[in-house]
Amino acid sequence: MPDTLRKPTLDKDLNKFTRIGEATGSLNQFYVAPGLALVFVALCAVFAAVAVTGQPGAVIIVAAAIIGAYMALNIGANDVANNVGPAVGARAMTLVTALIIAAVFESAGALIAGGDVVSTISKGIIDPAAVSDPAVFTSAMMAALVSSAMWIHLATWLKAPVSTTHSIVGGVMGAGIAAAGVDAVNWPTMGGIAASWVISPFLGGIIAAGVLYFIKTAIIYQDDKIAAARRWVPVLIAVMSGTFAAYLALKGLNHVMSISLGLAVVIGIVIGAGSWLVARPLVRRQSEGLENRNQSLRKLFGLPLVFSAALLSFAHGANDVANAVGPLAAIVHTAELGEVATSVYIPLWVMAVGALGISIGLLLFGPRLIRMVGDQITKLNPMRAFCVALSAAITVIVASAFGLPVSSTHIAVGAVFGVGFFREWYTGNSRRRADYVTRHHFDKPDDDAKARKGEDQRRRLLVRRSHFLTIIAAWIITVPAAALLSGVLFVIIRMMIVSG
Template identity: 55%
Template sequence: MAKSALDKDLKKVVRIEHATHDLSRSLATPGLLIIFMIGSIALASMSIAGGPLSYFVIAAAVIAAYMALSIGANDVANNMGPAVGGRALSMPAALAIAGLCEAAGAIIAGGDVVKTISRDLLRPDVGIDGVQFVLVMMAALLAAAIWVHLATFLNAPVSTTHAVVGGVVGAGIAAAGFKIVVWPVIGAVVASWVISPIMGGLIAAALLAFINWAILERDDRVAAARRWMPVMMALMISVFAMYLMTKGLKHVWDAPLAAVLGGGALAFAIGYVTSRPWVQRRSVGMENRRKNVTGLFTLPLIWSAGLLSFAHGANDVANAVGPLAAIVATAEAGASDASSVELPFWVLLIGAVGIVVGLALFGPKLIRTVGEKITKMDAIRAFCVALSAAITVLVASALGLPVSSTHIAVGGVFGVGYLREFLTNKGVPNVAVQPNARFLEPSSLNDTPEQALENYQKRERRKLVRRQHVLGIGAAWVVTVPAAALLAAALYTLMRTVAG
């Protein structure tokens, strides 16, 4: 009797502890958000000199902080999703690595694309005054943040760059009409909707097909891995070295083409020499099974995911703070000329911290979507997606083609998924369903109706890419620019009315 009463009391204590833990977690999220927003306001208040536009800067800092949170919740999933889906990283480890690399990339090599936002999208000769320019940037930033937030809620990875572009264009048109927009740039953005996922998917599929042919389909997979794994790792190191020189470190060092190619060749040689003994050691006594060979790709995948996050932080932080920097320059100098725009450190800090906080609080949802819900991943497939992302950006940059890192990464996931589906279904007979029939007509005269039904059921089970995600994500991509533009135009009109 006493023991039963004690057990009941202990269960009550455990339930109270669980309830307290859940309550503390539910309160932690809004608490962190409030602290971050207050910190952003404090930074803006201390850093901006007094003036008639200083209040706009404080408001813009809050909006930029919101945008940084949205980027962390949505965009970073493209780098870490495949690694988590491939079981190379647990969710906490992925969040820690992504947060560290994103912050390092943003603070150390934060790319200054403020001039691109102001100069390439809007015509400088179409005159708008300082207040109008500030409201355009604020409306664009807020519209982009709201759209990315909505996409995250709907589990759709979208391009934050496209959202910002759409926001600037929509607010600009609301302020000065269609003549203010540089339309060839918008045409290039639209082209990237098609170019980015196709290039990413084809390259990822080609890498996976090569690994299948060179390693996984060999009788002695271990010997094949010893031969080709150092080459794949050297290629990864070379590609990411060139990727960082051309993209991630662009703000720190504008490397010439010869330096990029030379650095890539040197990185390949170093990567091959250092990775070959590592592969030899790891493969000693390894069983000749796909699962064991796949484990060799885990460490390269982790490194590639971290490097992608570093480069992402260096470049895409400007999507959050670029318009804020333009507003700060206008408030301080009274000019909206892009040539006068700089990127203050406090502005960069808001973007870096916001991305990390948004990733930690809201990132896991999209990470699971990209890494687990589109198609089944493992370390090899995830490695192909990560490497294809870097290769695609390099090739597109060399050819002058506009691409989106989000579209590339998700396109890579689709690419490896559809290749797996093609290889798995290869040789499976087609089966036609007859209307109002109790069985399926066989596609071959040698098949009985029962065999045809079995083949049809197997064929249905072998759809390895979830079609609903293809349609949903594709639709989100297409509507991002026009949706952000319409929302920004409405917000600009509202802000202009309130500001008088």
């Protein structure tokens, strides 16, 4: 063999060392996130120990702080993806930018407008009289926290965005049944929660599809797209601003001051009108010199998407942090006073555990679900992602008006599904789209080839069915799975206490 074709032994050895180094680096990166999460949990334990030193039930409070921190990390890893995932999938912001925005606004929402009072029996799922013994109540809340956190952890690993509210409700229900029997459960309330499994994604999907239909009809398939965008994009921005203002007033600021639905709507109308006046000249200036094509339109929806991601994160932090710290606050109250109350105030250090835990969980583990929601269910662009964000806010307002229990996770993911399934239907059935394509694309010699390509596109599935089925299955089994796991954990905890 010629010398030029023979690889020197030294080069082979160096290549082996290089590959070993790359493998070691990859392995180290795999352990970095779990290691930092463990550090955070340990710091929470130390902080709780310092905060409750000398108080009754200090050991129980420290143990609950550890569990609450673990729960908060999992909420950040799973639930927050719904707020920023569509904007990332639409390329309106980078993943790093989305993580920073979500972490900052989640923490701000939790600390500024987070719930200062929370029901200890989690939304009236369990009759308080059934778990009136402090030791039984504490065991039930611990079992509920651990089971819901473990279920959300598993769902995140499976790339299934699930409702943290449903997880904690299932955990409370399972522990309550194990503690006091089936009769302890408030079944009408559970029926309302079960109805929300259908109501939330259906409403989110329908509204998102309706907004996308309007955008396609009024802007995309118009001969002069730029003129249509100048007319309608400010209106859409005004609707989004007004809806988010009402959403934040109703679901975020309501923790600070009492705001009725009517007042929230008035606030939304005022903010929306102001936003329209500001958006008109800005959109006109931004659209100057743009080509008359869809790629140009996407630039007009980028900035609104960034704001929507920030506002959704703020509102999520204000509301869903109670899922992590509500049972923890109840345990702290029970351990300190030796009695079970129907409502308790959340101490600042407990709220900080929830807020920081959600943000750290998002930064360490959130990218997995952000990519799933934003990129892997269906292809999103800024216009479609705008429909998802607007749908999430509108659906919450509509549901609140009718007193319907809804899940923000189910709404956002349902909106993504709605956009994808609507595009499948619209591509194959819209006469407006067919006429537009015929007028603008089939005027060259290769018309037949383009027609065949258009027919193939009409038959193409735009929503990944495997992800759709996985997520739907996870939604259906969230409450029963969390309940079963919680019941088992409650029995184990009680056995450990009795034997100890």
